[in-house]
Amino acid sequence: xxxxxxxxxxxxxxxxxxxxxxxxxxxxxxxxxxxxxxxxxxxxxxxxxxxxxxxxxxxxxxxxxxxxxxxxxxxxxxxxxxxxxxxxxxxxxxxxxxxxxxxxxxxxxxxxxxxxxxxxxxxxxxxxxxxxxxxxxxxxxxxxxxxxxxxxxxxxxxxxxxxxxxxxxxxxxxx
Amino acid sequence: xxxxxxxxxxxxxxxxxxxxxxxxxxxxxxxxxxxxxxxxxxxxxxxxxxxxxxxxxxxxxxxxxxxxxxxxxxxxxxxxxxxxxxxxxxxxxxxxxxxxxxxxxxxxxxxxxxxxxxxxxxxxxxxxxxxxxxxxxxxxxxxxxxxxxxxxxxxxxxxxxxxxxxxxxxxxxxxxxxxxxxxxxxxxxxxxxxxxxxxxxxxxxxxxxxxxxxxxxxxxxxxxxxxxxxxxxxxxxxxxxxxxxxxxxxxxxx
Numbered sequence: 001x002x003x004x005x006x007x008x009x010x011x012x013x014x015x016x017x018x019x020x021x022x023x024x025x026x027x028x029x030x031x032x033x034x035x036x037x038x039x040x041x042x043x044x045x046x047x048x049x050x051x052x053x054x055x056x057x058x059x060x061x062x063x064x065x066x067x068x069x070x071x072x073x074x075x076x077x078x079x080x081x082x083x084x085x086x087x088x089x090x091x092x093x094x095x096x097x098x099x100x101x102x103x104x105x106x107x108x109x110x111x112x113x114x115x116x117x118x119x120x121x122x123x124x125x126x127x128x129x130x131x132x133x134x135x136x137x138x139x140x141x142x143x144x145x146x147x148x149x150x151x152x153x154x155x156x157x158x159x160x161x162x163x164x165x166x167x168x169x170x171x172x173x174x175x
Numbered sequence: 176x177x178x179x180x181x182x183x184x185x186x187x188x189x190x191x192x193x194x195x196x197x198x199x200x201x202x203x204x205x206x207x208x209x210x211x212x213x214x215x216x217x218x219x220x221x222x223x224x225x226x227x228x229x230x231x232x233x234x235x236x237x238x239x240x241x242x243x244x245x246x247x248x249x250x251x252x253x254x255x256x257x258x259x260x261x262x263x264x265x266x267x268x269x270x271x272x273x274x275x276x277x278x279x280x281x282x283x284x285x286x287x288x289x290x291x292x293x294x295x296x297x298x299x300x301x302x303x304x305x306x307x308x309x310x311x312x313x314x315x316x317x318x319x320x321x322x323x324x325x326x327x328x329x330x331x332x333x334x335x336x337x338x339x340x341x342x343x344x345x346x347x348x349x350x351x352x353x354x355x356x357x358x359x360x361x362x363x364x365x366x367x368x369x370x371x372x373x374x375x376x377x378x379x380x381x382x383x384x385x386x387x388x389x390x391x392x393x394x395x396x397x398x399x400x401x402x403x404x405x406x407x408x409x410x411x412x413x414x415x416x417x418x419x420x421x422x423x424x425x426x427x428x429x
Contacts, residue, residue, distance in 0.1 A: 016242060023239035037240040044243050105230045123196065124231040130198050149185070149192040152227055 008048070015047055018064055021126050025065060028121040029072050029114060039075065043068040058132070065122075065136055108158040116151035119144055191217065195224045195416075197408035204408060211415050218419035225416035226390070229397050284336060284379060285360050285372070288352035292383040295328050295340040296348045315351060315399055316341075318414070322395075322421055324349060347387045349395070354379035371396035375404035394420050 022043070026036035046067055047053065054060045109117060122133040123144070130148075134141040193199050194207045211218050316326050319341055328340030328350075335355040342348050358379030361372035369392065372381045380403060382396050398413040 019242055020236045020239045024237045027237055041243045106234055124228050145189055145193055149189040152192055152224060
């Protein structure tokens with residue numbers, strides 16, 4: 001029916017608006033652009049063919065991200081892949097804003113363990129609150145707060161400087 | 176002495192991060208704000224967190240693959256073709272005119288703002304103004320005045336675009352341009368070392384400061400953007416970080 005087609009088109013347009021951020025989240029969780037692209041596209045198909053979707057925009061975003069995340073967790077379990085990487089050795093840090101450039105920050109972000117990178121992407125890049133990120137990941141808000149503060153300390157540590165010590169993370173993406 | 180965020184003080188570091196994110200309860204937020212006022216180390220650490228957040232938010236977008244397409248059902252195909260044909264006819268007739276209108280209108284705002292800033296920056300320094308006339312600009316103007324940026328020039332165009340020029344204690348000149356409606360040319364939330372543009376609350380904003388050190392300009396731009404678009408708890412950390420930044424301010428580059 002014409003109404004169905006219009007609905008499908010509106011759905012697609014809505015997903016299109018979140019698409020770049022969703023793909024970035026997939027990249028953060030996989031560290032592999034090809035795998036991220038496959039997963040994001042599979043998630044998109046699920047979204048586009050779902051019977052219904054949340055009307056409220058924040059709920060819609062949480063729904064999208066959770067579909068992608070659950071899909072990747074299922075894949076990981078099937079393939080029994082190791083998702084986490086050991087945290088880099090802590091180094092001394094002193095804030096030097098001249099060292100903060102986009103290239104440096106992106107490279108530092110790539111070095112974070114997946115669980116830490118995930119909260120940075122959700123909170124700093126995609127604007128989720130601690131409570132929203134916690135609900136999505138399935139952990140308490142306090143865990144998001146801890147991971148995020150350690151992730152930022154680690155980012156600043158990687159970027160280069162003195163006096164911030166970062167505890168290693170044992171977390172990886174988990175349901 | 177730099178702020179310590181080692182395991183012995185991890186609660187402090189966590190709290191400071193939550194403060195920067197506007198995630199603390201009002202009482203906790205007040206307590207952290209009081210501490211920041213008396214601890215240069217904590218203020219420096221907050222500034223580092225805020226700058227890191229800004230850098231992260233400024234990272235270019237990933238080059239995403241195309242969205243997958245769903246195969247249409249054959250019985251609907253004629254309807255789709257008819258719809259596409261109708262859209263093409265309308266687009267061919269109306270589209271170019273609409274696009275031209277949008278581009279002209281929005282680019283005019285940016286171009287006029289840049290020209291106005293250039294004139295403001297190259298003219299003799301006027302006396303500070305006692306008041307800023309448009310009520311909508313008052314919150315931003317009063318916040319900047321607290322940082323020592325005094326309004327010295329103001330203009331309103333026939334289209335209702337408001338322009339205010341500020342000068343700092345060290346001679347930096349900064350201008351804020353406000354359009355009465357969102358501007359499509361600002362939709363991408365552009366920002367570079369000398370210019371920041373964004374849409375918020377149905378208005379378009381453009382901030383220009385050609386000679387200001389880039390780090391300070393970015394911080395001011397983030398602060399004003401938050402002021403126009405975020406709740407108070409998200410603004411306060413940026414305000415404190417900016418005040419801390421101000422103490423280490425360098426003269427303008429001009």
